[in-house]
Amino acid sequence: MNTNANVNVNRNVGVDLDRALEVATGLAAWAVEAIRRPRSPATATDVREKDSPADIVTDTDEAVEAHVRETLGRAFPGHGIVGEEYGRTDGTPGAPHWLIDPVDGTTNYAHGIGWCSFSLGLAAPDGTPLLGLVADPWRGETFTAVRGGGAFLNGAPVRAADHTTLTGHVFMTEWAAHAHWPGMDALMARLADRHCTVRVMGSTALSLAQVAAGRATAAAIGGFHHVDGLPALLIAQEAGAVALPELPAYNEPLLLTAPGAAQEASALWTRSREAARRDR
Template structure:
């Protein structure tokens, strides 16, 4: 790992630990006010904005040439050949706002062409921080982590997420086929954490209907550095993404292409 990448990872990890503490902060009798963004199912709280404001400020101070894209405050353009950060201060705001302990802080660094270079995902409620750098493996709380060695989807967990509040094309057909195979599906409410569970070996696969770098790129890198297989290998914005443990990748890919991508 280069000295600069090591510095970036240390900064990102410290920010993840700080954000986890802030998210766990007792909320008292008055919860954060919830405000709508694009729809009643797309919400933001003061905590989302507080975390992103601090993270953006710190990153701009330490890496002034870099760009930044955040969930709440959009894009700050850096120098043309510089990498850019992607920030989701609370991925799973609906869970957070309703007192459900399943949300995450997500921070990643991407090359100018979008290639993920570094990814950090923090689970405040389980005191877990996933980290990865490109080509350097994946870690959970500093210990190497690997995708599961399952060889079938049957009997294991498959995670997915809504596209905002709605089913995405092919989702119902995929869920029906997984049910027929006795594969248990869960919709947990945080894209970053759902992808990270494949890296931890807890879920055999995770599928999302729309890839957005802000909430998916860091966890995508963590999962693939843990040995998981991504389809497609280079995800496209707003297009579906499948992540699968290597032993179930062929089975999951066949279902994905037939039911979601409608190939063949």
């Protein structure tokens, strides 16, 4: 973790990334316990709509984010915070900012499906990811990375798969909320032609993290959102995965792939997006 890259980052943003990771890991342990409390659709009455019936929030989302914000505010006064539920709190000029998705996969969580995550990241003022954490409460897995320090799963190093093709392997993606994103159908058809199995599981952070763990050869999302995408993106990149683009803008598409399959995945990705543009 004490690489030259990390030393330079520390100097540039004025933050001790080792301490930041320690605080983030403690928050993840607390959040995991909060998320894992017994819940079923029959007994859960706290589900509320935000922008649409497919965009929902629960008391747990709000309670976890509130606790994380309070803890980060005490530990790192002056840092900014951007959260899924409570928006942006500006920090002091030139300070880094935290990104919180308290329950990434709220629809799964609200319906008693055990596939969601707690996602927490730290970014430099220019948006460069510095720290990423994705915790899976149901499998007891916590992915972590600090920029320049490699990627870890429960403290053990992880690497992207050494696959040289998509054929016979797993490709992760997610809906754009409840709908297909432009080019998604074309991409899935091309993957099926190559006997590559697509999975849509319901948590962007966990889907991207599977590439870091070497379980999925690639993943794609139609619109990158920093609160649930940036921490997992850093983890995957530190695990050796290739990201196109390297750091997406908000709502820009993202392809994440094992390096040996990057040429094939990129070609399919490009053709699918071109087909979507022609169909508009």
